[in-house]
Amino acid sequence: MAVAVGGVMLSGLVVAVVVANRPPERRRAAVETKAEEASPESVLPLPAPPPASAPAPSRGVEPSAPPVPAVPAEEARGLATFPVDSLRLEARRDLFRVSTSFAALTGLEPGETYVITEYVAPSDRPRLFFLLAGEGLSADEAVGTVPEVSGTRVTGARAAMFFSAGPQEEGGQPRRVVRVENVRTGVKATVGVYPSQVSASLDRAFELKGLEGMTTYQLSLEPVGEGARTRGPNGGVSRQVACARQDSAEVLYAGDDENGFRREQQFLLVEGRPVDVRGASAVRCGFIDDDPADNQGAVELRITPKGRTRGMVPMAAELRGNGSEQAKRFYEEGVVLSRKLQFPAAELRLLKCLDTDPGHAPCYLALGALKARTHQPQEGAAYYRMFLRLAPNDARAPQVRKLLAEYDKSYRLD
Numbered sequence: 140m141a142v143a144v145g146g147v148m149l150s151g152l153v154v155a156v157v158v159a160n161r162p163p164e165r166r167r168a169a170v171e172t173k174a175e176e177a178s179p180e181s182v183l184p185l186p187a188p189p190p191a192s193a194p195a196p197s198r199g200v201e202p203s204a205p206p207v208p209a210v211p212a213e214e215a216r217g218l219a220t221f222p223v224d225s226l227r228l229e230a231r232r233d234l235f236r237v238s239t240s241f242a243a244l245t246g247l248e249p250g251e252t253y254v255i256t257e258y259v260a261p262s263d264r265p266r267l268f269f270l271l272a273g274e275g276l277s278a279d280e281a282v283g284t285v286p287e288v289s290g291t292r293v294t295g296a297r298a299a300m301f302f303s304a305g306p307q308e309e310g311g312q313p314r315r316v317v318r319v320e321n322v323r324t325g326v327k328a329t330v331g332v333y334p335s336q337v338s339a340s341l342d343r344a345f346e347l348k349g350l351e352g353m354t355t356y357q358l359s360l361e362p363v364g365e366g367a368r369t370r371g372p373n374g375g376v377s378r379q380v381a382c383a384r385q386d387s388a389e390v391l392y393a394g395d396d397e398n399g400f401r402r403e404q405q406f407l408l409v410e411g412r413p414v415d416v417r418g419a420s421a422v423r424c425g426f427i428d429d430d431p432a433d434n435q436g437a438v439e440l441r442i443t444p445k446g447r448t449r450g451m452v453p454m455a456a457e458l459r460g461n462g463s464e465q466a467k468r469f470y471e472e473g474v475v476l477s478r479k480l481q482f483p484a485a486e487l488r489l490l491k492c493l494d495t496d497p498g499h500a501p502c503y504l505a506l507g508a509l510k511a512r513t514h515q516p517q518e519g520a521a522y523y524r525m526f527l528r529l530a531p532n533d534a535r536a537p538q539v540r541k542l543l544a545e546y547d548k549s550y551r552l553d
Contacts, residue, residue, distance in 0.1 A: 216345055219347050221347060233380075235304055243298050252322045254290040255286075256320075260315070266402075269300065273295045275295040278375045279377060299319065318330075343425060351387075352387025353390055355417050357416075357443045359440075361439040364436065372435070379410070384405070392452075394451070408440075470488075477489075504530075507523040
């Protein structure tokens with residue numbers, strides 16, 4: 140592992156903005172960092188989208204580190220198809236690869252303790268990951284997720300990177316704000332992170348395919364032999380890997396924990412802490428690292444089916460008995476696009492569904508959900524009401540009525 144970026148001094152913290160190597164017309168400021176002395180509320184308003192071109196580096200910012208040499212072809216990522224009981228994840232081969240060109244918060248003092256916190260973390264988005272650089276950090280201390288309330292305390296770090304796990308919808312996620320505070324001095328810095336711009340690559344992650352979307356699977360982690368190491372022989376054993384769920388196109392989650400379902404899209408899997416995965420067709424897992432050259436060892440990933448997932452509905456059941464075949468096709472395409480966060484295209488498909496069959500109740504429900512997710516509550520409520528008018532006895536009708544009652548109470552609508 141090696142993080143090498145320079146910076147300029149800001150109230151005791153050094154900040155560097157290094158833009159990923161992209162064609163000039165596509166470059167954006169992926170991470171913005173600023174010193175903060177004000178109250179937490181000062182970082183809450185979301186700014187305009189990032190500028191089309193990257194800002195010029197501040198004086199004193201050194202060039203980013205040279206690209207890490209590619210891992211030999213024989214270390215290509217692992218692949219398996221369920222049913223299997225367990226997988227072997229190799230520390231050198233199976234990776235969530237973090238680019239050294241990611242912007243970083245640098246100039247942290249290894250002897251100081253810092254608290255890392257995300258303000259107002261979206262309830263329907265996975266937590267951000269962090270990767271720390273510092274000679275005295277162990278493998279597990281260098282990697283984690285950013286909590287919202289209590290924060291994570293770290294000591295021994297000289298730099299930190301914050302990122303999501305890809306792929307991400309371009310421009311489809313809001314700006315996220317992370318704060319790093321020196322416990323002793325109270326000096327703070329805020330880091331604005333755009334997930335679609337800074338996302339760890341999953342191209343080298345181990346992929347487990349063939350999962351059934353209606354089934355819940357429990358993932359757990361065990362060491363193999365002496366375990367895995369991601370910071371050389373003296374960096375301690377790594378007892379955690381990152382995982383990302385690939386949603387199944389064959390099912391739709393219609394339960395009462397939609398935010399939780401979306402939040403578990405990406406997560407850390409730690410030895411002794413099993414994690415349940417729902418609605419997946421595949422899962423990718425790997426060690427978070429920027430340079431696997433000094434990695435060694437392995438861990439065992441165990442997969443145990445737990446049974447049918449509560450609240451998961453087969454796509455075929457969503458379509459059964461609801462209008463013409465053409466309307467069903469437009470509906471299905473719209474739902475899949477909406478789940479991929481391609482909202483404009485999804486809305487066009489769903490509107491075509493209604494043009495084809497104005498009585499197709501699930502299209503109204505899908506449009507209501509789409510409008511709610513794109514912050515158009517009045518239109519969303521109208522579509523939900525039409526769904527209830529057409530399908531008052533649908534299994535999802537009680538949940539929709541509850542949502543509308545809460546909306547009406549908040550907005551005092553008749």
